[in-house]
Amino acid sequence: MKDVDTAMAIISTAGVGYPRIGENREWKKLLEEFWGGKRDEESFQKEIRELRIRRLLRQKKSGVAWVPSGDFTLYDSVLDHVAAFDLIPDRFRHLGANDSLAVYFAMARGIEGAPACEMTKWFDTNYHYLVPELAGQPKPKLVFNPWLDAFTEAKREAGLLTRPVLIGPYTLVRLAKGVSSENFAELVRSFIPAYNTVLEELAKAGAGWVQIDEPSLVTDVPEEHLALLTEIYGALKSSNPKLLIHLQTYFGAVEHPEAVFSLPVDGIGLDFVRGKIDNLDAIKKFGWTKGKKLGAGVVNGRSIWRVDPDQALGLLEELASLIPAEQLIIQPSSSLLHSPVSVNVEVSGDAVVRGALAFADQKLEEVVALSEALEARLNGGAATALPARLEENRIALAALRSHPARHRAAAQGSSEESIAERSPFAERHALQLSRFKLPLLPTTTIGSLPQTADIRKARLEWRRGKLSDDAYRQLLQERTELWIRRQEEYGIDVLVHGEFERTDMVEHFAHLLDGYHFTTNGWVQSYGSRCVKPPVIYGDVMDRGAMTLEDTLYAQSLTDRPVKGMLTGPITMLAWSFYRDDISPKEIADQIARALDAEVLRLEAAGIGMIQVDEPALREIAPLKHREWPEYLEWSVNAFRRSVAGVRDETQIHTHMCYCDYHEIIGAVEAMDADVISLETSRSHGSLIHALEHQPYANGIGLGVYDIHSPVVPETETMLAVIRDSLAVVPADRLWVNPDCGLKTRGEPETIEALKRMAEAAVLARAELANA
Numbered sequence: 074m075k076d077v078d079t080a081m082a083i084i085s086t087a088g089v090g091y092p093r094i095g096e097n098r099e100w101k102k103l104l105e106e107f108w109g110g111k112r113d114e115e116s117f118q119k120e121i122r123e124l125r126i127r128r129l130l131r132q133k134k135s136g137v138a139w140v141p142s143g144d145f146t147l148y149d150s151v152l153d154h155v156a157a158f159d160l161i162p163d164r165f166r167h168l169g170a171n172d173s174l175a176v177y178f179a180m181a182r183g184i185e186g187a188p189a190c191e192m193t194k195w196f197d198t199n200y201h202y203l204v205p206e207l208a209g210q211p212k213p214k215l216v217f218n219p220w221l222d223a224f225t226e227a228k229r230e231a232g233l234l235t236r237p238v239l240i241g242p243y244t245l246v247r248l249a250k251g252v253s254s255e256n257f258a259e260l261v262r263s264f265i266p267a268y269n270t271v272l273e274e275l276a277k278a279g280a281g282w283v284q285i286d287e288p289s290l291v292t293d294v295p296e297e298h299l300a301l302l303t304e305i306y307g308a309l310k311s312s313n314p315k316l317l318i319h320l321q322t323y324f325g326a327v328e329h330p331e332a333v334f335s336l337p338v339d340g341i342g343l344d345f346v347r348g349k350i351d352n353l354d355a356i357k358k359f360g361w362t363k364g365k366k367l368g369a370g371v372v373n374g375r376s377i378w379r380v381d382p383d384q385a386l387g388l389l390e391e392l393a394s395l396i397p398a399e400q401l402i403i404q405p406s407s408s409l410l411h412s413p414v415s416v417n418v419e420v421s422g423d424a425v426v427r428g429a430l431a432f433a434d435q436k437l438e439e440v441v442a443l444s445e446a447l448e449a450r451l452n453g454g455a456a457t458a459l460p461a462r463l464e465e466n467r468i469a470l471a472a473l474r475s476h477p478a479r480h481r482a483a484a485q486g487s488s489e490e491s492i493a494e495r496s497p498f499a500e501r502h503a504l505q506l507s508r509f510k511l512p513l514l515p516t517t518t519i520g521s522l523p524q525t526a527d528i529r530k531a532r533l534e535w536r537r538g539k540l541s542d543d544a545y546r547q548l549l550q551e552r553t554e555l556w557i558r559r560q561e562e563y564g565i566d567v568l569v570h571g572e573f574e575r576t577d578m579v580e581h582f583a584h585l586l587d588g589y590h591f592t593t594n595g596w597v598q599s600y601g602s603r604c605v606k607p608p609v610i611y612g613d614v615m616d617r618g619a620m621t622l623e624d625t626l627y628a629q630s631l632t633d634r635p636v637k638g639m640l641t642g643p644i645t646m647l648a649w650s651f652y653r654d655d656i657s658p659k660e661i662a663d664q665i666a667r668a669l670d671a672e673v674l675r676l677e678a679a680g681i682g683m684i685q686v687d688e689p690a691l692r693e694i695a696p697l698k699h700r701e702w703p704e705y706l707e708w709s710v711n712a713f714r715r716s717v718a719g720v721r722d723e724t725q726i727h728t729h730m731c732y733c734d735y736h737e738i739i740g741a742v743e744a745m746d747a748d749v750i751s752l753e754t755s756r757s758h759g760s761l762i763h764a765l766e767h768q769p770y771a772n773g774i775g776l777g778v779y780d781i782h783s784p785v786v787p788e789t790e791t792m793l794a795v796i797r798d799s800l801a802v803v804p805a806d807r808l809w810v811n812p813d814c815g816l817k818t819r820g821e822p823e824t825i826e827a828l829k830r831m832a833e834a835a836v837l838a839r840a841e842l843a844n845a
């Protein structure tokens with residue numbers, strides 16, 4: 074075993090967390106085979122164990138001094154804490170022991186009669202964690218110790234003295250539900266004994282350091298939490314004086330740096346990618362405690378690009394002028410969970426783009442190369458040549474930056490250019506009412522309709538060249554026709570073509586625009602076994618001609634009722650892609666918006682009267698600190714407005730949002746000024762109605778009348794009740810009736826039944842209004 078402190082150079086290196094999915098998504102396959110009954114538990118556990126060890130060895134090979142352990146999981150790390158700390162919700166307890174797979178996967182995925190734990194996005198990433206349920210003051214206690222198991226396994230099987238990773242008690246409670254400001258501090262304290270036991274057992278097993286992640290420290294932290302933080306870390310430290318605690322923050326600069334820097338821990342990890350300026354300024358201002366390690370997160374854990382060696386070394390040299398070199402640990406800015414595994418198999422697409430990529434394995438190598446380069450500079454002065462690894466980065470990034478696909482958009486204008494104003498809503502509303510002649514409470518859907526196995530199979534064959542363009546198109550058109558007839562028959566007022574041609578709502582449009590690269594194997598975990606392969610924006614995003622025109626016009630040709638055009642909005646296109654870190658998201662969003670606008674205007678010119686531009690990700694990438702919201706909301710709302718700029722008043726612009734706490738962004742939604750917005754309601758019904766009561770929305774709005782995440786078809790009466798509640802806060806002439814979200818993942822029979830009942834509920838509600 075490598076003795077880290079003596080064998081390594083002065084400047085240490087560490088990983089903060091590593092992808093769990095495996096280079097070829099082996100993890101996903103194993104999980105799904107096990108869930109599908111194609112693999113028994115014994116062989117599942119055996120294969121998973123091998124994967125876990127291979128994963129450690131890959132990290133070891135990079136040469137980083139501290140490899141994390143315990144960050145591997147069978148579903149989600151937050152859920153691991155729930156299981157180990159005995160926080161299992163009662164509805165799952167009868168299924169077995171805390172550490173049984175039956176209980177674990179039931180919490181993750183739900184079973185008959187016991188719905189899964191709620192899933193929410195992890196900070197502003199596209200990773201979802203399972204929300205701990207802390208109502209009723211649970212008593213956390215350690216019932217088994219997965220961190221100890223992982224630590225001893227890494228020592229035994231990979232010869233590694235690892236730095237075990239836990240999510241800290243503060244963040245864990247911040248992310249939980251059933252917590253109020255009154256019981257917050259008590260709840261955090263109640264975790265101390267459980268954490269202490271984990272730490273004691275780790276220390277006894279020979280751990281030198283433990284990494285405790287507290288990413289919530291970069292969000293809004295109320296002043297009164299500071300004393301609590303000092304108290305809990307004081308308690309953990311005094312019970313485990315020999316174990317060194319590394320407090321890891323990421324996704325931005327820490328709030329209250331003076332207080333956080335002086336917490337009684339032995340090292341603190343800071344994000345010098347997203348929180349670079351503020352974190353650096355804070356160190357200059359408040360100094361750094363003698364002897365305390367600084368985890369300098371200089372390699373972007375969330376991007377897919379090579380690190381810029383000049384920027385990173387410049388920063389590291391500055392840090393080394395403020396803090397003794399032996400206190401520095403170079404590391405990624407966050408866990409590499411948000412990065413794909415390795416560029417080894419990237420073989421297709423633009424060579425310059427490919428050449429500039431660095432995924433998790435490469436990022437760890439960069440960390441090591443940076444530590445060598447920094448040491449050389451500190452010893453030999455700035456003239457020292459860069460190690461080859463970093464010299465390559467310099468060349469690759471210079472090539473990317475001067476790529477001709479960039480700088481084309483200059484002719485289009487800048488994001489600062491003014492955006493054509495539409496007439497006031499009241500005027501548009503009057504024109505649209507007389508154009509479309511819809512009944513009160515018009516019914517519609519969100520866009521996608523069930524994608525049955527035959528469609529998915531045909532798409533696969535078509536992609537592989539086994540099905541001709543014509544045959545594929547014919548199948549899609551037949552399906553659209555079938556569903557136009559069905560929608561008419563059930564009494565839906567505003568129809569959709571069904572989006573049968575697409576899989577992912579971002580990737581589909583990315584393929585039709587300029588400026589995107591598609592990786593071969595750039596998968597990252599989204600939730601559970603579900604992985605996504607985000608497209609890569611590397612050049613200026615530009616219109617390349619019609620994207621949805623043909624499908625929309627075809628659908629419209631089949632019916633007299635309006636068919637909505639359907640596009641993914643600029644913020645969502647941005648949020649669910651990787652993009653360059655040397656171009657501002659604001660600029661990229663503006664480019665996407667202009668490209669979308671070209672399509673919007675084409676649809677309008679072809680006679681399509683309603684166009685929906687979806688923005689489900691608008692809330693999700695809002696800054697983690699509220700004071701930064703106004704600036705973000707301004708450019709994101711502008712991007713949306715740019716994407717529909719220049720449409721006539723008679724054209725009805727729709728938008729749609731799901732996964733969002735509407736009350737938080739009410740002002741932005743108003744500023745978007747869509748004629749109609751459809752919102753997901755089932756997970757936030759009460760708070761949404763409440764918000765609308767206090768701040769009425771002036772334009773058209775559809776509050777989802779049923780949850781599309783469940784195969785259960787709600788009763789007509791249940792949907793009617795949602796409409797009635799909605800009518801208390803939205804006037805009847807502006808309320809729409811629709812499901813929560815798209816229906817792509819639902820089966821046909823349940824969708825048919827649900828839509829029939831939804832239309833029925835609207836008819837009943839109209840009758841009630843007429844009789845009132």
Ligand code: MET
Nearest residue numbers: 519520521687689815816
């Ligand atoms: C995640 S929002 C999805 C909106 C899209 N139009 C759909 O219906 O699938």
Ligand SMILES: [Zn+2]
Nearest residue numbers: 689731814815
């Ligand atoms: Zn949605």
